Amino acid sequence: MSSIIQLLPDHVANQIAAGEVVQRPASVVKELLENAVDAKATDIKLIIKDAGKSLVQVIDNGLGMSVTDARLCFERHATSKIRQAEDLFSLHTKGFRGEALASIAAIAHVEMKTKQDQEELGHNIVIEGSKFVSQELAVLPKGTSFAIKNLFFNIPARRNFLKSDIVEHRHIVDEFQRVALAHPNIYFTFYHNGSELFNLPPSNSRQRIVNIFSGKTNEKLVPVQEITEIVSIQGFVSKPEFAKKSRGEQFFFVNNRYIKSGYLHHAIMAAYEGLLKDGCQPSYFLYLDVPPHTIDINIHPTKTEIKFDDEHALYAILRSSIKHSLGQFNVAPVLDFDRDANLDTPYEYKNKDASFPTIQVDGNYNPFSDEKPSKPSYSSSDNFRTKRSETASWESLYVGLKNDTETLVENTEIHFESEEVTASLFDDSDIEKVVNKTYQIHKKYIVNPIKSGMVIVDQQRAHQRVLYEQFLANMTIQQAASQQLLFPLNLFFSKNELELISELKIALANTGFVFEAEAEDHIVISGIPVNVTESEVSLVLEQLLSDLQEGIPENSFSQNDSIAKSMAKSLAVKTGTYLTEKEQENLVNGLFACKDPNVSPFQKPTFITMRVEDLDKKFSI
Incomplete structure (x- = not known):
């Protein structure tokens, strides 16, 4: 009987290992950059094309390899990092398993050029799918250059699982940043499709x-x-x-x-x-x-x-x-017992005596006396002297008032405003208003009575649905209203974030944003959507970049949908916000005017209905 268990061929084993080591082009970038760092390079260049799908090349000025090491580095479990199992607990290098280059060579076209400092000539090795195609001597500078072309050329199913170029490029940038931040003493440069993205000289x-x-x-x-x-x-x-x-x-x-x-x-x-x-x-x-x-x-x-x-x-x-x-660094609040100079007495008043007000009282004044003095018996100081006009007794003010009023009424028609007194507390129109009134519960839900019972609306989800459909309609017809800013906003972002914003610029313009200029490290916005305040602009864009961190959809509809969802989530009224009665009514009316009022943009219910029969069952227990 033949044995069932067999040893896998090397090229099959390498492809299986590549499933763990090489998940996307960013994995290749990570392995090659770390190898260059371990080779004691002081200048490392990363060159990619088509987000690494066509080319990933890393050039360093490190130690280089001999002809034997150049062949051996593509074998499985071949490494210079460890010698025995105990070395795993005292690692000072990046990689150590010896599977990276073997796995990469199994699924791509690899061209390696390497030369040691003491050698006159270097070696150029070409491998395609784990097979050595050629090896020859060449005139090369000191160091090593790896060019990985046509990644996953022999595994088309794996290649189809790769995301868009924008997504893959962002993963590569992430890996590059991690290595560059860990080694500020190394000169790093990064080129994508012929343009320089990063130029990082040695620094702290x-x-x-x-x-x-x-x-x-x-x-x-x-x-x-x-x-x-x-x-x-x-x-x-x-x-x-x-x-x-x-x-x-x-x-x-x-x-x-x-x-x-x-x-x-x-x-x-x-x-x-x-x-x-x-x-x-x-x-x-x-x-x-x-x-x-x-x-x-x-x-x-x-x-x-x-x-x-x-x-x-x-x-x-x-x-x-x-x-x-x-x-x-006084970032967190602390107790400060130092004297505040602002509470000190001003210099010009420091040696002056305080002036006290003088008060004189009339000791002969009797409030119960019938006789009223024609003049006050007390006198005020010169600074506060006032004159009192002598008037007749107050009864004289009303002498002849009745006759004058009757004459005025006869000659002039006067209309007096008075409150209308009704027989009942509510008239018919008021009763209708009370029935349709909305109520807010715990600053989260809005209750609206209806004929069959009542509707309970989640205010945050409802507002998300209203805003989502508004933004989506504006981007579809490309006629969004915009409010111009008196002073343009300068918003600072990283290079990666600015690249994403530039990709979304057309879609954002359809929502009401007006981009005036774009610099290396910031953008200038001169107009914003009508339902966005100036203080919310940076928050909206940050939330949008966060939601799209996995990449921007390829087609325009999915792109508009993602932007509308993100902006609706940022601008929707939050749970815990008090709404006036008018705001509650507008929100409820706006929700039921939507094309799909039942769910939020994130497929969560926006309202529930409770019938009178359901309430009766609760009280029948």
Whole structure:
């Protein structure tokens, strides 16, 4: 009987491994950049075309490889990073499994050029689908160049699962930023389709952050520094007033390796407790240095998750160090016992005596006396002297008033306003108004009586539906009303965010936004939609970028739909907002005037109906 279990061929095993290592072009960028860093390169260039689908090329000036290493690096589990199992607990490099290049070579066309400093000639190796096509000597500069072409050429099903170029490009930018932030001493340049996106010369950590995210990033940063036996923390956090809706600018680096940690993120949010608005996220760039033997980084294929030995102590240290920094730089509210100079006595009044008012009282005045003095017996000071006009007794004011009034009435027709007194408390029209009146419950729901019972409307979802259909109609007919601003708004964004906004510019213009200019690090807006206030513009755009962080839809309808949903979510009246009776009625009427009033743009019910029979059943128990 033949055996059932067989060894897989190398090219099949490499394709299976590629499923873990290479998920998208950004995975290739990550592996090649980290290899260049491990090769002690001081200048690294990243070149991509068509969001990495056609070409991903990384050029470095590192150590280079010999002819033997150049062939061996494409074998499975071939690595220069570790020698024995104990090395896994004292890692100082990026990759260590030795599967990256073998997996990439199995699903793409690879051309590698490498040369060591002491060699006269370098080596040019071409591999297609794990097969060596050619190997020859070449005149090359010091370092290594990897060109990965036609990714997933032999796995068309996997290639079809790739997202749009915008989405894939954004993932590549994310991976590039993570490596560049971890190594500010290396010169990085990034080119996409022939245009330069990033040019990052060697600098310190703060300058590298500013060069990547541009805008007013330098004003937002608060330095954090804490050195203990367990961990050494350095980096920056943002001021609370610059918090955003999205979680884009949040970076943890452990031993110069980017990681994701919900536990450490919670520690930072705890440090900001009471300083952030609801739903806002702070930016942070934190570099943690811990002993290598106290962490395990081999728990995830992408090595972005780490297991710490003493997480509780690390949590407490991180939270307290950030709290200390926020208080030290007067970001968090503190008790200040210093004397306020504004409360001091002004200089010109400091040596003057206070002037007291003088009061003179008439001791002979008797309020019960019938005799009224013609003149007051007391006198005021010269500064406060007043004259009182002598008038006759008050009865003389009404002498002859009756006769004059009768004469006036005879000669002139006078109409007097008076309140109309009705026999009942409500007339018929008032009763109708009371029946149709709306009520707000807990600043969340609107109750409206109807003939069969009552309708209970969720005010936030209802307003989302109304705004959604308004924005969608405006973008469809391209006739949105816009209100011009007296002073244009300058809004600062990162390069990645500005690129997304430029892609959405036409759709946003159809909602009422007017873009006056676009610079390297900011945009100028001179007009906004009529139902958007000036203070809400930045919040609306931040929410829109956050909602579209996975990419902009390709066709225009899906793009308009996504923008309308995001803007409706940002501008809709929130739960806990008091609405006047008129606002309640307008919202209810606007909801039932919609094409689909039953659900919100996010497919959640906007209202429920309770019949009188349902209420009767409640009371029949």
